[in-house]
Amino acid sequence: MNKPLEIEVTYTANIARVKLRGRLDTPGVDRIEAKFTSAVVPEGRNTVVDLSEVSFIASMGLRMFIGLAKALKRNNAKLVLFAPQSQVNEIFTTVVLREIMPIVVDEAEAMRFAAT
């Protein structure tokens, strides 16, 4: 059995750093979406998401990121994803997700995107 998806949120200045671990499939998204949304959307924080330990993303995971990016944009904030594993990155490429939100290779670059 796979371990349930975990979320860890920390704050630096006006940027929320979100670390996800596990599979972003439907049960995983059901488990963390409310916590993720409430941690970043109400205050309109710029948000960077560490995907280095996310092994899989299903359509519900994409839907969560797209929904969050749109909600943050309404509050003049950004969602930036970084360090996706190759299989997850392949899915981002197929669905052309980079037209919706920045996806970068590492945390430093994500922080720069979020701060500008």
Add this chain to the structure above:
Amino acid sequence: MAQPEDHGDRTTIYRREDTLPEGAQEEFGHYMVVIGGAGLGRRLRLDSEPITIGRDPSCELALSSPDVSRRHCRLQLVAGEVFVTDLRSTNGTYVDGKRIDDSTLLPDGSILEIGQQVLKHERRSTREIKEAQELDRDLEKARNYVLSLLPSPIVTGTVQAEWFIVPSAKVGGDAFGYGALDNDRFAIYLIDVSGHGVGAAMLSVSILNVLRQLALPGTDFGRPGDVLTRLNQMFQMENHNGMFFTIWYGVYNRLEHMMVYSSGGHHPAFLVSADRKQFSPLATRGPLIGVTDEAHFTEAHVRVQPGTSLHIFSDGVFEIGDKQGRQLGLSDFLPLLNQPAVEGRSEPQRIYQTVRNTARPGPLDDDFSYLVIKFA
């Protein structure tokens, strides 16, 4: 007192009437529900007598699968709890993914795996069971409706079509279609709505009906880029409960032996040569449908040689977890396109069987939809 302004919105709250008299106790029972393998949805009640599961016809639950031993395991209710005992089966008995070697508690909600067969333990009241059965019947009707919208296979002529679809839930968000636009042009498409279940199925039915009835005003259905652009305008996710979808859409010209195609957030379709030695990916760089209203969808063209076949499928075909716990992707799947046909099975059935044999036991993670178009 001033009445609140009527904006036309209504929320109606239905109160479920309790049919039990005050003070009466509901009767609870333990049930094993088949959630994967043969007999999907079948519900077996556990009473005081043990239930043996195995391949032997004398077992209370007889399974014909070759990976099930003749007498594989036994379920028994002891002091209100369900225990499972492996009867020294060849391939083992698994509870929540762990192989057991002794009598083991099967808690409410746990998963029992026996070969390809997957059962879930549920402790339910008789009223809950009745409600679940009514819901199952409604879902079955919804599933039949979705299936009724899919086109019949085409077994003769210059363009032939065969397909296979297995939703991961009772109903799914995949759909596809094909048909002649005029004497020369033949349209083919497959859509995959985000998520599963009734919500996704309702959106897929809406899209399917638009495409089946060519109901996009001012759109040339022979131009895939135009079709996707119009669908994107019509199905923005903000107006459809946050759902979006992927699509692959192509139009084959029988006279010119050319195909024009476009994709929105969908992985490639594949054109497979007659000898199966080569295949070419067909995709354009288009975003998910419904996510952004400024999307632009380009088209590409390919020459279609006689004898080739077009394989279009949903991501549920290749995004599977295998028996070793690995997550597989498109590159793991592609070698199946080179493998020979299997007598007595359609090409989509051959692919399904191979995927099923590779995947871990239980239902596939996502809807499986596979469409093959053969060009004579």
